[in-house]
Amino acid sequence: xxxxxxxxxxGCPVARSLEAIGDWWTLLIIREAMLGLSRxxxxxxxxxxxxxxxxxxxxxxxxxxxxxxxxxSDGSAYHEYELTPKGRGLFPILVALRQWSExxxxxxxxxxxxxxxxxxGRPVRKLELxxxxxxxxxxxxxxxxxxxVRRRRSAS
Amino acid sequence: xxxxxxxxxxGCPVARSLEAIGDWWTLLIIREAMLGLSRxxxxxxxxxxxxxxxxxxxxxxxxxxxxxxxxxSDGSAYHEYELTPKGRGLFPILVALRQWSExxxxxxxxxxxxxxxxxxGRPVRKLELxxxxxxxxxxxxxxxxxxxVRRRRSAS
DNA sequence: CAATATAGTTTCATAATGAAACCAATGGAG
DNA sequence: CTCCATTGGTTTCATTATGAAACTATATTG
Numbered sequence: 001x002x003x004x005x006x007x008x009x010x011g012c013p014v015a016r017s018l019e020a021i022g023d024w025w026t027l028l029i030i031r032e033a034m035l036g037l038s039r040x041x042x043x044x045x046x047x048x049x050x051x052x053x054x055x056x057x058x059x060x061x062x063x064x065x066x067x068x069x070x071x072x073s074d075g076s077a078y079h080e081y082e083l084t085p086k087g088r089g090l091f092p093i094l095v096a097l098r099q100w101s102e103x104x105x106x107x108x109x110x111x112x113x114x115x116x117x118x119x120x121g122r123p124v125r126k127l128e129l130x131x132x133x134x135x136x137x138x139x140x141x142x143x144x145x146x147x148x149v150r151r152r153r154s155a156s
Numbered sequence: 157x158x159x160x161x162x163x164x165x166x167g168c169p170v171a172r173s174l175e176a177i178g179d180w181w182t183l184l185i186i187r188e189a190m191l192g193l194s195r196x197x198x199x200x201x202x203x204x205x206x207x208x209x210x211x212x213x214x215x216x217x218x219x220x221x222x223x224x225x226x227x228x229s230d231g232s233a234y235h236e237y238e239l240t241p242k243g244r245g246l247f248p249i250l251v252a253l254r255q256w257s258e259x260x261x262x263x264x265x266x267x268x269x270x271x272x273x274x275x276x277g278r279p280v281r282k283l284e285l286x287x288x289x290x291x292x293x294x295x296x297x298x299x300x301x302x303x304x305v306r307r308r309r310s311a312s
Numbered sequence: 313c314a315a316t317a318t319a320g321t322t323t324c325a326t327a328a329t330g331a332a333a334c335c336a337a338t339g340g341a342g
Numbered sequence: 343c344t345c346c347a348t349t350g351g352t353t354t355c356a357t358t359a360t361g362a363a364a365c366t367a368t369a370t371t372g
Contacts, residue, residue: 011266011267011268011269012184012187012267012268012269013253013254013257013258013261013269014183014184014187014250014253014254014257015184016257016261016266016267017253017254017256017257018180018183018184018253022178022179022180022183023178023180023359024161024174024178024179024360027170027174027178028168028170028171028174031168031170034295035300039318039319040318040319040320041317041318041319044319049161049361050360050361050362050363051319051320051321051361051362052320052321052322052360052361052362053360053361054320055319055320055321056359056360065260065262076318076369077368077369077370078318078319078368078369085260086260088295089256089259089260090256091294091295092252092255092256092282092283092285093249093252093253093256094170095252095285096248096249096251096252096283097169097170097174098169098170099248100173100245100246100248100249101169101172102169103245104221104241104242104245105169105172105173110167110172111167111168111169111172111303112167112168112302112303113167113168113169113300113301113302113303114300114301114302114303115298115299115300115301116298116299116300116301117287117291117297117298118296118297118298118299119287119291119297120287120288120289121301122287122288123288124285124286124287124288124293124298125285125286125287126248127248127283127285128283128284128285128286129248129251129280129281129283129284130280130281130284131273131275131280131281132273132276132279132280132281133276135273135275137273137280138247139190139244139247140274141273141274141275142271142272142273142274142280143271143272143274144269144270144271144272145269145270145271145272145277146268146269146270147267147268147269147270161360161361179328180329195349195350196349196350196351197348197349197350200350205330206329206330206331206332207330207331207350207351207352208329208330208331208351208352208353209328209329209330210351211350211351211352212328212329232339232349233337233338233339234337234338234349234350235350
């Protein structure tokens with residue numbers, strides 16, 4: 001073993017995202033950040049995780065551009081962690097994970113919360129994958145295509 | 157340290173799904189399974205991972221009901237791993253991860269593939285989250301609600 | 313100024329990961 | 343039927359990651 005294998009150079013976009021968020025804690029930290037938490041102690045309290053691990057994770061997330069540090073909004077000398085647009089972009093992943101649990105968990109009655117539409121207070125629909133023309137797609141309706149290699153030209 | 161913390165009892169559905177698929181390899185194995193791989197050697201070859209780790213992962217996925225073993229379809233005495241409905245249900249998560257990379261990766265030109273609609277061969281749209289009535293929702297349009305605790309009644 | 317809270321870092325033990333060697337059961341060639 | 347390669351693992355061992363607890367430095371509160 002040299003290192004826990006890294007997927008940085010991999011052409012697979014799934015592998016690439018796992019490189020940044022594919023560990024046990026990162027997505028949970030993101031989830032809490034989306035709910036408004038921003039301070040080290042808040043994360044540590046809410047998640048009950050070891051402080052050294054939290055420290056390492058937060059640093060890594062900042063390096064990956066998922067979180068950014070900012071001076072504390074309450075005027076204190078401490079700083080806080082806030083989601084960048086890249087971090088907020090993880091929302092669909094959290095929703096997908098949630099919906100998978102809701103649909104397939106053996107004991108779904110233990111799930112404490114429901115994601116609702118703020119206006120109506122009604123549960124949201126399942127995530128939908130659609131074709132360009134709007135047709136709903138399932139996995140069987142999709143394929144992977146090699147991305148056209150866009151060669152850079154000297155002029156134009 | 158006693159154990160790598162488990163999220164089994166947690167009420168958060170995100171944590172619950174991470175319990176099953178929140179490690180470095182599981183989702184990549186799923187991805188390959190969705191592309192049609194089913195044999196131990198195929199996974200090992202394609203992913204280039206250590207055999208002992210693959211062995212542990214496959215066993216865990218079978219235990220979690222994501223994969224099932226079946227007699228080999230080619231008539232040999234070996235068996236193969238195939239996705240269960242629960243496993244196929246992970247598709248939106250893979251799509252969400254892919255789209256996050258596509259949108260936020262620093263070097264998106266390195267991404268090798270595009271997910272297309274099989275009929276037209278055109279790239280799919282971004283995953284859409286909609287309200288019951290069909291309105292498109294962003295994170296800001298949603299909230300978490302406590303799930304009503306459904307008490308079990310003796311009769312009725 | 314003393315006490316306490318915040319945000320970490322350090323130290324140490326244990327668990328997970330990975331590479332490589334090993335092994336048992338097929339499957340195939342002759 | 344016999345020998346050999348392939349498949350599908352397990353075992354062993356070294357290294358890395360994780361976690362609990364103690365420790366520390368700075369900031370805030372009384």
